[in-house]
Amino acid sequence: MDLFFYLGPIILMLLLLGFVTYAILFERKVIGWIQNRPGPNQVGPWGLFQTIADVAKLLLKEDIVPGKADRALFKLAPIIAFVPAFAILAVIPFTESWQFGDFAVGLLYYIAISSITIIGILTGAWASNNKYSLLGGMRSAAQMISYEIPLVLSVVGIVMTTGSLDLNDIVLAQKKVWFIVPQFLAFLIFLIASLAELNRTPFDLPEAESELVAGYHVEYTGFRFAFFMLAEYVYVFAMASLTTCLFLGGWLPLFGLTMIPGILWFLLKFSLVVFSLFWIRATMPRLRVDQLMQFAWKVLLPLSLLNIFLTAIFKEIPVLSSFY
Amino acid sequence: MFGLLKGLGVTLKNMTKPKVTYNYPAEPIPVPDRFRGIQHFDAEKCIVCNQCALVCPTDCITLTGKRNPDPEKKGKVIEIYDINFEICILCDLCTEVCPTEAIVMTNNFELATYSRDDLFKNMQWLHDNNQNIRQENMSSKPPGAAGGAK
Numbered sequence: 001m002d003l004f005f006y007l008g009p010i011i012l013m014l015l016l017l018g019f020v021t022y023a024i025l026f027e028r029k030v031i032g033w034i035q036n037r038p039g040p041n042q043v044g045p046w047g048l049f050q051t052i053a054d055v056a057k058l059l060l061k062e063d064i065v066p067g068k069a070d071r072a073l074f075k076l077a078p079i080i081a082f083v084p085a086f087a088i089l090a091v092i093p094f095t096e097s098w099q100f101g102d103f104a105v106g107l108l109y110y111i112a113i114s115s116i117t118i119i120g121i122l123t124g125a126w127a128s129n130n131k132y133s134l135l136g137g138m139r140s141a142a143q144m145i146s147y148e149i150p151l152v153l154s155v156v157g158i159v160m161t162t163g164s165l166d167l168n169d170i171v172l173a174q175k176k177v178w179f180i181v182p183q184f185l186a187f188l189i190f191l192i193a194s195l196a197e198l199n200r201t202p203f204d205l206p207e208a209e210s211e212l213v214a215g216y217h218v219e220y221t222g223f224r225f226a227f228f229m230l231a232e233y234v235y236v237f238a239m240a241s242l243t244t245c246l247f248l249g250g251w252l253p254l255f256g257l258t259m260i261p262g263i264l265w266f267l268l269k270f271s272l273v274v275f276s277l278f279w280i281r282a283t284m285p286r287l288r289v290d291q292l293m294q295f296a297w298k299v300l301l302p303l304s305l306l307n308i309f310l311t312a313i314f315k316e317i318p319v320l321s322s323f324y
Numbered sequence: 325m326f327g328l329l330k331g332l333g334v335t336l337k338n339m340t341k342p343k344v345t346y347n348y349p350a351e352p353i354p355v356p357d358r359f360r361g362i363q364h365f366d367a368e369k370c371i372v373c374n375q376c377a378l379v380c381p382t383d384c385i386t387l388t389g390k391r392n393p394d395p396e397k398k399g400k401v402i403e404i405y406d407i408n409f410e411i412c413i414l415c416d417l418c419t420e421v422c423p424t425e426a427i428v429m430t431n432n433f434e435l436a437t438y439s440r441d442d443l444f445k446n447m448q449w450l451h452d453n454n455q456n457i458r459q460e461n462m463s464s465k466p467p468g469a470a471g472g473a474k
Contacts, residue, residue: 030339033338033339034335034336034338034339035338036338036341036342036343036344036345037343037344037345038343038345279332279335279336280332282335283331283332283334283335284328284331
C-alpha cells in the first residue's frame with residue numbers, strides 16, 4: 001500500500017503520457033479518415049511513431065523566452081497550467097479499487113482544482129507580452145469561467161439524485177440505469193460545456209489558428225509549449241473519465257456482462273467519449289465570439305437551472321422517483 | 325438543432341469511404357500520354373538540322389554536329405546535345421519540330437535536385453532517359469498516320 005502510494009502516481013503519469021501520445025495520433029487519424037485521407041502514416045508502421053517524433057522535435061528545439069516577456073511568470077505559467085490537470089485525476093475512480101484519493105467531495109474537488117488552469121493560461125498569455133496571446137488568454141479566461149457555471153449546474157441534478165459528491169457513490173448509484181437516461185438534458189449541457197472547458201472545436205476561440213495565430217501560447221516554444229499541449233490533452237483524459245463516471249456508469253458493466261473486468265468497461269466507455277470529442281472536432285466549425293458568450297449565459301445556464309428544477313419535481317412524483 | 329446531428333452523420337459516414345489521396349513518392353502517379361515530360365534524345369536519328377535549337381523559346385538547347393566519320397555518307401552526325409533544364413519550359417516545341425523524332429517527350433517529370441548544376445543534362449543523360457517514352461508524338465497528324473518514335 002505504501003509502495004503504491006508513491007509508485008501509483010508515477011505509473012499513472014506514464015500511462016497518461018502514453019495516452020496523450022496516442023490520443024494525438026488517433027485524433028489526427030480520425031480527422032484524416034473523416035476527410036477521406038489516411039492521416040499520418042509515414043513515421044513507423046501505421047504512423048505509430050508520429051507523435052513521438054513530434055515530441056522529440058519539440059524537446060530538441062531552442063527554448064526561447066521573449067526579451068520583453070516577464071521571465072518569472074513566463075516560466076511559471078506552463079507549470080500552473082499543467083499541475084491541476086494532473087491533480088484532478090486523483091479522484092477519478094477507474095474501477096472499484098483503482099482510485100488514488102477517495103473522498104466525500106470528489107466532484108467538487110475536480111471542479112475546483114480544474115479551474116486553476118485558467119490562471120496558468122492567463123499568466124502565460126500576459127507574461128508573453130504579445131497582443132495575440134493576450135487576446136487568446138482573455139478569451140480563454142472569459143470562456144472557461146462562463147462555461148464552468150453550466151458545467152457545474154448540470155451536474156447538480158446528479159448530485160441531488162445520489163445525495164453525494166463522492167464519485168464512487170455516483171457510479172454505484174447507476175447500477176439500475178445510467179444517468180445519461182434520466183439526466184439526458186444534463187448530459188447534453190455537460191457535453192457542450194466540457195467541450196468549451198477543454199477549448200476544443202467548436203469552442204477553440206482561445207487558440208483560433210486562423211485569427212489569433214495560436215492564442216495564449218504564441219510565444220511558447222519547445223518544452224514549455226509541450227507542457228501546455230500536455231495539459232490540454234490531460235484535460236481531455238480527465239474530462240472523458242469524468243463524463244464516463246457521471247453519465248455512463250463508470251466501470252459498471254452493460255447488460256450484466258460482469259465477466260468482462262470493470263477496467264475494460266471503463267476504457268470502452270472512455271474511448272467512446274474521446275472518439276466523440278474528435279468526431280465533433282472534425283465536424284463543427286468554430287463559434288463566433290459574441291455567440292459564444294450568449295450561448296453560455298442565455299441558453300446553457302437557463303437550461304441547466306431548468307434541469308435542476310425538473311430533477312427536484314421528478315423526485316416527488318411516485319412513478320419517476322425511483323430514477324431520481 | 326437536427327442539422328448538427330445530420331452533420332455528425334455525414335462525417336461518420338465519410339470515415340468508411342475510400343481514401344482519395346495518392347501515395348505519391350512511393351507509387352508513381354500515372355500521367356496521360358501526350359504529357360510534356362523530360363525529353364529523350366536518340367543520337368542515331370538526329371540529322372543535325374538545328375530546328376529544335378532555333379524553335380526553342382528559351383534557348384535552352386545547345387547542339388553542334390560534325391562531319392559523318394564514314395566518308396561514303398553525306399550529312400552530319402550530332403556531337404554535343406545539351407538541354408539546360410534550369411530554363412527549359414517543357415513546351416514540346418522541339419519535339420514537334422523534329423523531322424526524324426530524334427527528340428521526343430517522355431512521361432517523366434521529376435527534376436528536383438539539390439544543385440542547379442545537376443539540371444544541365446548532356447546527350448548521354450538524355451539518351452538514357454528512355455523510360456515512359458511518349459507514344460503519340462505527331463500531334464498535328466492523327467495517330468497511326470505517322471510512325472512516331474518507338
